Amino acid sequence: MxxxxxxxxxxxxxxxxxxxxxxxxxxxxxxxxxxxxxxxxxxxxxxxxxxxxxxxxxxxxxxxxxxxxxxxxxxxxxxxxxGLLPEPHEKAAYFRRLFFASGPVEQAIMANSMGWGVDDPQKQGMLGFGSYERAMDTFETLMADRDYVCGDRFTMADVYVGSQVDWGMQFGTIPKRPVFEAYAQRLRERSAYQEAKAIDMKLVEGSSQ
Ligand SMILES: N[C@@H](CCC(=O)N[C@@H](CS)C(=O)NCC(=O)O)C(=O)O
CATH class of the missing domain: 3.40.30.10 (Glutaredoxin)
Incomplete structure (x- = not known):
C-alpha cells in the first residue's frame, strides 16, 4: 500500500x-x-x-x-x-501569507464570484476579507517585494498561495496584475508543478472523451 x-x-x-x-x-x-x-x-x-x-x-x-x-x-x-518548511526567520512571512490566502483571499474570491459583497463600511468591518478590492490590493502588496512567499526561496506555502494566484488568474477570479503574473510564471517553471499538472490534465482529457 x-x-x-x-x-x-x-x-x-x-x-x-x-x-x-x-x-x-x-x-x-x-x-x-x-x-x-x-x-x-x-x-x-x-x-x-x-x-x-x-x-x-x-x-x-x-x-x-x-x-x-x-x-x-x-x-x-x-x-x-x-526542504520546504520555513526556517524560524521565515515563519512569520510563511504563515501570514498561507493563512491570508486560505482565509481572506479565498472568501473574497468566492463572495465576488457569487456576486456577494457589501458597500457599507460598518458591515465590511464584520467580513474577514473587508471587501474584494481591499483583499486583492493587500494580497498584491504582500507579494510585491519578493519572488516567493518567504523571499527568494520557494517553500511549501508557495504551492498554496501560488495556486490561488495561478488558478485565480486563469478563471478570472483574481485580477491579472504584473506582480501576480510574474509570480505565477516562476511557479509554472517548477518540475513538480509540471508533473502534477500533466497528470491532472490527462485525467481531465480522459473524462471528457
Ligand atoms: N476549503 C476546501 C474546499 C474544497 C472544495 O470546495 N472542493 C470542491 C472542489 S474544488 C469539492 O470537493 N466539491 C465537491 C462537492 O462539494 O460536492 C479546501 O480548500 O480544500
Whole structure:
C-alpha cells in the first residue's frame, strides 16, 4: 500500500494537493472522486464530501487531512528532507501569507464570484476579507517585494498561495496584475508543478472523451 491515499478530482482544488505531493516526492495512490457517486470510503474520510482529502497510512496509524492549505503544510512537515518548511526567520512571512490566502483571499474570491459583497463600511468591518478590492490590493502588496512567499526561496506555502494566484488568474477570479503574473510564471517553471499538472490534465482529457 502506498503511504498516502489521495482522494481527488482532476478539475478541482485537488490540483493543489497533487502539486504538493510531487514537491515532496510522496508515495501516493489516487482515488478519483465522482461528484455524483461519492464512495463510502471517501465520505468516511471526509463527511463534507470535499476534495482534496488525504489519508496518510503512517505505521500503525491512519491520519486524515483535509483543506488544501493544511494538506500542503502537513506534507512539508512529514517530508522535512524536501526542504520546504520555513526556517524560524521565515515563519512569520510563511504563515501570514498561507493563512491570508486560505482565509481572506479565498472568501473574497468566492463572495465576488457569487456576486456577494457589501458597500457599507460598518458591515465590511464584520467580513474577514473587508471587501474584494481591499483583499486583492493587500494580497498584491504582500507579494510585491519578493519572488516567493518567504523571499527568494520557494517553500511549501508557495504551492498554496501560488495556486490561488495561478488558478485565480486563469478563471478570472483574481485580477491579472504584473506582480501576480510574474509570480505565477516562476511557479509554472517548477518540475513538480509540471508533473502534477500533466497528470491532472490527462485525467481531465480522459473524462471528457
Ligand atoms: N476549503 C476546501 C474546499 C474544497 C472544495 O470546495 N472542493 C470542491 C472542489 S474544488 C469539492 O470537493 N466539491 C465537491 C462537492 O462539494 O460536492 C479546501 O480548500 O480544500
Amino acid at each position: 502506498a503511504d498516502y491515499t489521495f482522494f481527488t478530482n482532476p478539475m478541482s482544488r485537488g490540483q493543489i494537493a497533487r502539486w504538493a505531493l510531487h514537491e515532496v516526492g510522496a508515495d501516493y495512490e489516487t482515488e478519483l472522486v465522482e461528484w455524483a457517486a461519492k464512495s463510502e470510503a471517501f465520505l468516511k474520510a471526509n463527511p463534507l464530501g470535499k476534495v482534496p482529502t488525504l489519508v496518510h497510512h503512517h505505521g500503525d496509524h491512519i491520519h486524515t487531512v483535509t483543506e488544501a492549505a493544511a494538506i500542503c503544510h502537513y506534507l512539508a512537515e512529514m517530508h522535512p528532507e524536501a
